[in-house]
């Protein structure tokens with residue numbers, strides 16, 4: 304995501320970073336994130352799932368296809384409304400307005416894979432396989448998946464933080480963790496038993512970080528960057544020692560999640 308406009312041509316590294324910023328489903332047990340904002344109604348989800356099943360089987364009528372499109376649009380809009388309810392006070396107005404002015408693109412599984420192939424030619428088929436959503440100014444998702452609402456929330460959050468400097472400062476891993484941490488609170492009870500959850504390790508680190516600095520600081524830094532990012536960093540260093548935040552970010556960039564958690568808990572002088 305982040306690179307967005309087409310004038311920034313994607314080089315190989317950028318394509319890889321997009322892969323990481325796109326939503327991965329990692330194979331790991333569900334731990335049940337805290338429910339904060341309530342659920343999409345089950346009937347509504349089932350209605351979408353039923354039509355998607357028919358679409359795959361090739362038995363979807365025209366009327367049903369039209370209804371499905373409307374339901375997906377509604378899901379997209381409801382997701383933004385939810386994000387606004389939970390995080391509205393941290394989100395700059397122009398970011399929210401820009402996000403509201405465009406709709407998420409919902410693709411069938413095959414069409415989404417084709418979309419990824421075209422958008423990120425350097426991505427291998429094996430890498431593409433697990434990606435269920437991505438953001439390049441616009442948000443794109445594979446609609447054939449049980450966690451659809453949360454994937455929409457995740458990608459919409461990326462979109463809302465697209466022009467904020469935080470991602471560049473913290474690197475992709477921590478940013479994904481922050482994104483999924485925030486997404487969990489939009490659809491808190493979306494976890495379905497036995498279903499893999501996205502970015503479990505990265506998100507776990509951010510859960511620990513939230514216990515240290517508070518989720519407000521994280522949300523502000525995520526949506527606003529700049530001064531709000533600085534406040535998060537200074538708070539962290541004040542509690543854990545000078546240079547602790549930089550060490551934490553470095554550990555995250557190197558995927559040393561255990562070390563990152565140690566730093567949050569004990570500072571750099573452990």
Ligand SMILES: [Zn+2]
Pocket residue numbers: 323324325326327457461479482
């Ligand atoms: Zn992501």
